[in-house]
Amino acid sequence: MTTVIYLPFVLSIVLVGLSRSVCRRTSPRAAAWSVTAAMVLLAASTVGALVLLAWPLAARLPVIAREGGWHPSAVNHVVPVPVPVSILAAVILVVLAGLVIDQALRIRDGVVEVSRMHTELAPAGGAAVAVVQDSRPSAHALPGTLAHRGRVVVSTGLLDALDDEERAAVLAHEHAHLAHAHRLFVVVAALAAALDPVVWWCRHDVEFALERWADEDAASRTGRAVTARALARAALAKLSSVHQMPAPARATALGLARLGVAHRVAALLEPEQQQRRTALAWLVAILALVGIAAILWATRDTERLFELLQRH
Amino acid sequence: MAATAPSDHEVDIVPVRRDRSEPGTRRRRPGELEGDVLAALWASPEAMPPADVQAAVGGDLAYTTVMTILVRLHGKGLIERTKRGRAFAYRPVVAETEVVAEQVRRLLAHGNDRVAVLQGLIDGLRPEDETILRAMLAGMDGES
Numbered sequence: 001m002t003t004v005i006y007l008p009f010v011l012s013i014v015l016v017g018l019s020r021s022v023c024r025r026t027s028p029r030a031a032a033w034s035v036t037a038a039m040v041l042l043a044a045s046t047v048g049a050l051v052l053l054a055w056p057l058a059a060r061l062p063v064i065a066r067e068g069g070w071h072p073s074a075v076n077h078v079v080p081v082p083v084p085v086s087i088l089a090a091v092i093l094v095v096l097a098g099l100v101i102d103q104a105l106r107i108r109d110g111v112v113e114v115s116r117m118h119t120e121l122a123p124a125g126g127a128a129v130a131v132v133q134d135s136r137p138s139a140h141a142l143p144g145t146l147a148h149r150g151r152v153v154v155s156t157g158l159l160d161a162l163d164d165e166e167r168a169a170v171l172a173h174e175h176a177h178l179a180h181a182h183r184l185f186v187v188v189a190a191l192a193a194a195l196d197p198v199v200w201w202c203r204h205d206v207e208f209a210l211e212r213w214a215d216e217d218a219a220s221r222t223g224r225a226v227t228a229r230a231l232a233r234a235a236l237a238k239l240s241s242v243h244q245m246p247a248p249a250r251a252t253a254l255g256l257a258r259l260g261v262a263h264r265v266a267a268l269l270e271p272e273q274q275q276r277r278t279a280l281a282w283l284v285a286i287l288a289l290v291g292i293a294a295i296l297w298a299t300r301d302t303e304r305l306f307e308l309l310q311r312h
Numbered sequence: 313m314a315a316t317a318p319s320d321h322e323v324d325i326v327p328v329r330r331d332r333s334e335p336g337t338r339r340r341r342p343g344e345l346e347g348d349v350l351a352a353l354w355a356s357p358e359a360m361p362p363a364d365v366q367a368a369v370g371g372d373l374a375y376t377t378v379m380t381i382l383v384r385l386h387g388k389g390l391i392e393r394t395k396r397g398r399a400f401a402y403r404p405v406v407a408e409t410e411v412v413a414e415q416v417r418r419l420l421a422h423g424n425d426r427v428a429v430l431q432g433l434i435d436g437l438r439p440e441d442e443t444i445l446r447a448m449l450a451g452m453d454g455e456s
Contacts (some may be wrong), residue, residue: 114430128350128390128404128405129354129404129405137434138432138433138434139432139433139434140430140431140432140433141430142430158433164354164356167354168351168352168354170433171350171351171354172351173433174433175350175351186431207431208436210431211431211433211436221348221351222351225452228448228452229449229452231433231434232445232448232449232452233449234433234434235434235437235441235445236442236445236446236449238434238437239437239439239441239442239445242437242439260436260437260438260441261434261435261436261437261441261445262437262438262441262444262445262448265445265448266448269448269451269452
């Protein structure tokens with residue numbers, strides 16, 4: 001138990017090391033699925049490991065020991081987890097609970113904002129594409145809610161920067177986000193990152209994979225060259241509009257990303273065959289399954305400890 | 313998962329050249345057709361009759377299939393049609409609005425800074441990307 005139980009922490013670090021390569025080198029769909037799934041599974045096994053490490057603390061409480069039918073001092077003889085480790089695990093669990101609540105509130109705020117945007121766009125009618133009069137180039141997939149269907153929101157600033165072919169590529173890109181429920185991947189990844197802060201660093205990689213996924217979807221409809229051109233033009237238009245902003249506003253306008261638009265354009269300029277590799281994605285999936293297996297193993301050992309305690 | 317997996321929803325009309333991944337000959341997933349048709353309509357500067365849509369979307373689609381999709385999209389209110397000769401011509405319904413409040417603009421400009429709200433098409437730029445992007449555009453065919 002003692003060694004296997006620390007495996008999820010190690011695997012989380014390995015995932016962070018791998019996720020960037022996975023999201024850059026494998027098929028974006030496979031990358032988004034495997035890294036998001038691995039984040040969830042490793043987050044679950046990390047929390048499981050912390051619970052298993054923390055419980056001996058509770059087992060030492062007289063109330064619980066009486067209920068369980070063992071003597072509090074027996075825990076010291078039977079359980080191989082040192083007390084400081086248990087205390088640390090318990091503290092981390094409390095912090096994680098706070099992070100999850102914080103993240104859940106942020107997601108709720110996000111849903112509220114999306115609903116508000118739907119309401120504000122309502123006067124524009126129920127069209128699939130809403131064009132907003134705004135000289136700053138932008139295009140977004142506004143996810144559907146219970147009351148509203150998802151729609152694409154583009155600014156006149158973006159449309160002005162592109163020709164018709166390129167506009168079609170942008171529309172196809174945003175449509176792909178909606179059709180494949182990409183927002184759910186982001187929400188799930190954010191929650192997993194709250195449970196296992198180590199995998200926090202994978203979030204940007206997942207977002208990059210989702211953008212690449214939508215790019216590839218658009219490319220399959222409008223062509224790789226057109227999609228690459230649309231992205232590059234849109235990005236340059238945005239950069240030139242950002243140059244006119246006051247310095248403090250620039251950073252938020254550009255957005256954070258470990259891998260950005262330039263990488264996406266480069267990927268579209270590569271031949272399609274290069275985008276089909278999935279081997280690394282399988283590696284990530286196996287990694288996550290090992291994490292779950294480790295926790296199941298440790299849980300079984302812990303059950304045995306309970307039996308030992310009661311016999312002591 | 314695999315894009316080449318056969319789908320029950322589509323009838324084989326022509327023998328598909330599976331070894332070529334040329335757009336238009338590739339098998340589509342159900343629902344994807346609507347997106348393709350919308351994209352084709354969006355790309356066209358003016359309203360398109362079904363035959364033009366068929367040509368734009370790809371050779372493996374039957375005229376009737378294209379008609380069905382157009383009627384479905386029209387039913388959903390995503391496209392509008394006008395009588396042109398004996399047939400209808402279709403164009404996407406695009407709402408252009410000036411009533412959109414500052415709120416939306418603000419959100420669009422800062423889509424990335426709140427978890428789970430929105431990520432923009434072109435978020436994730438560094439000022440130094442400008443040179444790289446210009447070089448890439450210059451290297452592409454069809455650069456004007």
